[in-house]
Amino acid sequence: MRTRKKRKLKAEINVVPYIDVMLVLLIIFMVTAPLLNLGVDIKLPQSTAKAVSVPKEPILIGVDKDGRFYLTKSGAPREQMSADDIVKQVSAIVRQNPDVPVLFGADARVPYGQAYQILPGLQAAGVTRVGLMSQPLQDSK
Numbered sequence: 001m002r003t004r005k006k007r008k009l010k011a012e013i014n015v016v017p018y019i020d021v022m023l024v025l026l027i028i029f030m031v032t033a034p035l036l037n038l039g040v041d042i043k044l045p046q047s048t049a050k051a052v053s054v055p056k057e058p059i060l061i062g063v064d065k066d067g068r069f070y071l072t073k074s075g076a077p078r079e080q081m082s083a084d085d086i087v088k089q090v091s092a093i094v095r096q097n098p099d100v101p102v103l104f105g106a107d108a109r110v111p112y113g114q115a116y117q118i119l120p121g122l123q124a125a126g127v128t129r130v131g132l133m134s135q136p137l138q139d140s141k
Helices: 016-032 083-096 112-116 119-124
Strands: 059-063 069-072 079-081 102-106 130-132
Touching: 059 083, 069 083, 079 083, 083 119, 102 119
Parallel strands: 059 102, 102 130
Antiparallel strands: 059 069, 069 079
16 A cells, blocks of 8 residues: 655645736726726716805806707806807816816707717817706605
8 A cells, every 4th residue: 555645735825826917907907097088077966966066156058958059157148159159268268267167057858969069179178077957856745
């Protein structure tokens, strides 16, 4: 009969594969993180959220059910304008005051594509954040 030598169990963990996986994930995140900012940066408000307090008078951009664009500057009456004219005016205001809030609201019956057409122009004009306006939910009691 052969005598077998008992081997001692190793209580070590080989961490080299885990380090390799971690480095690959790090590279993937470093490459993809800058690409995630290519879209229009908007903050979607919750429909059940409380009203947000705005420290400065916001610029309001609206679209009615017929697809006409309106601009309301601080304290001024609402004016009907083309999307390009609104982008030019908002660009001039944002250059002077980059912290001014911009709020966008569209009628629920307006097609998404028609309402969306102004957002890339606002981003190109230097508007970094656009808040989307909504109505609070009505209780059906």
